[in-house]
Amino acid sequence: MSFSDIPPKMKALVLEAPGKYSVRWVDTPKPGPYEVLVRVRAVAICGSDPLLLTGKFAGGKYPLFYPMIPGHEWAGEIVALGPGVTEFKIGDRVAGEAHKGCGLCNMCKKGRYNLCENFGNMEKGHRWYGFIANGAYAQYQVYHVKAIHKIPDTMSFEEGAMVDTTAIALHGLKRAGVPPGGTVVIIGPGPVGLCALQCAKALGAGRVIVVGRGHGGRSNRMKVARELGGELVDVEIEDPVSRVLELTNGKGADLVVECSGSEEACSWTVNMVRKGGSIVLIGNYKKPVNYLMSKVVFDEITIYGSRGNPNASDEAINLIASGKINVKKLITHVFPLDEFAKALETFVKRLEGAIKVIVKP
Template identity: 45%
Template structure:
């Protein structure tokens, strides 16, 4: 190890730099990891664009990144008592919750009631520094051992895969259900696999372009939003009834409206996409058809659950990796991520 490292620094919205920064030191119950792979998330693109001013991040300059894998190179005080050792291969997640509020005690640490309070809660790559760097520090609550044989690149997708499993579980999928997934990006495709794990008999992916083609390659039924009314097509595929569960993974006002409109009576929509605009929802069918709309934020314990499914191939995360870039090429990686004609699904940056 050296005393300095390379890190991506967003100087201000849309202004990127690769800087030399001091290697951070792990504090109590923290580890220092050599970061090997970082996956670009849609939240990263929004953050770099300045779409959440004063919230994500609190201010600039800032280092984004929260989907990662690497190996432990140093232990902070107390980390060894939790069974961690130098050399352990790990994947990380972002929510470093307080662990003491009612939501944390009940297992909903993603809803920590002390969110953002200094010294009580932090979210790596959101309101505290992230992992697009040679080294990064994480609390022991936020790291998980990679299964034997899993690559760092695949391990970097454990966080979005856990988010996908969480939204599927929030959908309360029952054995034999028909599930529609809106959005054929990485989280949508991972959610489609998660729906099968949760018991869905049929999964219909709604999207467009090369991402929808990938959904078809993975064996899912597909509905092309460019080919007509996706709500009517989902109803046509379900004998006019609609889907038992919809997983909304696109996050636009229109896709939210589609999601509610394609539900079967008594159906449930779990929403993980975050629209940046207000959404108008028809309340009459919400009441008369007893529909449900629930939010799904990050994950709450799914990291350890999702890794075995990734290892045995039931969650096909590694099949979604389309590009690799060096950290010094982050501007190119981000441009590729933002270009819908690039063929990108999941882009990995290797510090």
């Protein structure tokens, strides 16, 4: 396909101001140096999207400009190459990640481009697609080659759109390391938590305990967690800390991974983990957390923050492709881009047991 075969206009979800967005026709972008143009085939709604759309993400700091196109969990196929692209070819099936570092700062040189010291400075090459650069809720979009990864023909585009979520869970677990045969607690059975459950097992955990709300046995998320091999702790009917300690003979878990973003849940972690154990915080906390820091000191507990998914996408793709991670089980709804408002409502209100909702531009 030559660029002359690509439509000059495309449909996109355009965010014009906080809370004001619509699907409309816009110009199809052209790839610059070391960029590709992708025909986006599937986009997964992320928990950050509703906040971004209403101007509440990071206290309203993002996006940096209006109008803009959100969306950052996606898969599609390359339809055009910008100057200098040799790593990919037209027709390649790819999944994307949101972060692309400047490549110049100390953090980028260490491979920690999610912590780029030029974060938000597009003139120096930083990109955070769907937040400070146009994203994937569009029929076409341009991406730098550093932010895309090939997916196999055996992987559907819907599964490919789950690579970002899977890689977030994987990065968090690998920050701390999963003790072979050890016990891992996952707090929050949302998409990231359910991916973390599976990643923990794939990395050698002997036992995974999932802490969440059962909603009187009606929670589809807890049901799926059980089907994926998790032992359940329902915070609505039992004290989560006491129950985890009971399940671990009073010792606590080797690793606790907090995925919910609840400040209360975050405060539980230090009392659920064993002496010398580790805690990974993936959730996004808006208020201060009450932590028993003396226990962290005297029990030599290690706490890891985890942001994004640097250097984790290719491994996530392999885990999904090999069947060790089942993301199909998390995809509950699929909508066309024209029905984005319905898709968003389904995701936010968790209608019909929604876990992960896919939009197809």
